[in-house]
Amino acid sequence: MTVASSFTPLASLAGGALIGLAAAMLMLFQGRIAGISGIVSRLLLPAGDGQSWGRLAFVAGLVLAPLVYGALTGIAPQPNIETGPFLLVVAGGLVGFGAVWGNGCTSGHGICGLSRLSLRSAVAVATFMTTAIATVFLVRHVL
Numbered sequence: 001m002t003v004a005s006s007f008t009p010l011a012s013l014a015g016g017a018l019i020g021l022a023a024a025m026l027m028l029f030q031g032r033i034a035g036i037s038g039i040v041s042r043l044l045l046p047a048g049d050g051q052s053w054g055r056l057a058f059v060a061g062l063v064l065a066p067l068v069y070g071a072l073t074g075i076a077p078q079p080n081i082e083t084g085p086f087l088l089v090v091a092g093g094l095v096g097f098g099a100v101w102g103n104g105c106t107s108g109h110g111i112c113g114l115s116r117l118s119l120r121s122a123v124a125v126a127t128f129m130t131t132a133i134a135t136v137f138l139v140r141h142v143l
Helices: 009-032 034-044 052-073 085-101 107-113 119-142
Strands: none
Touching: 009 107, 034 052, 034 107, 052 085, 052 107, 107 119
16 A cells, blocks of 8 residues: 655645644634534534534535635645545544544644643644654564
8 A cells, every 4th residue: 555645845734834724714704613623523513502503614615625726726636645545534433532532633733732831632643643653664664
């Protein structure tokens, strides 16, 4: 199995800046932390707090952003994943399990939690990164 990756510093910097901007705007205008796993889970299992439309708009923005980028630049982002659907489903399930178990995902803990100097988020991000490094090592060098 091969998982292709390429590092594009400018695109990565722009993407990170936009994610930070979106998180700051959500905090500023809605008083909410931009944790994608929490937003999606409350969208799938509505909390009855009248925030469903805001959550739907946030998720729609995540899905539509690559399309808007492609329309504006003429360059359609191409996913570069060289693995089968079974492994993607298993990996997605593990990420979802980890997000529930860790009470948040990389966006909530990594972007919003670290910027608020949350110790819990620092531990969560350290766990995410350690697990990711170990997984990449196993997949690329052992399996």
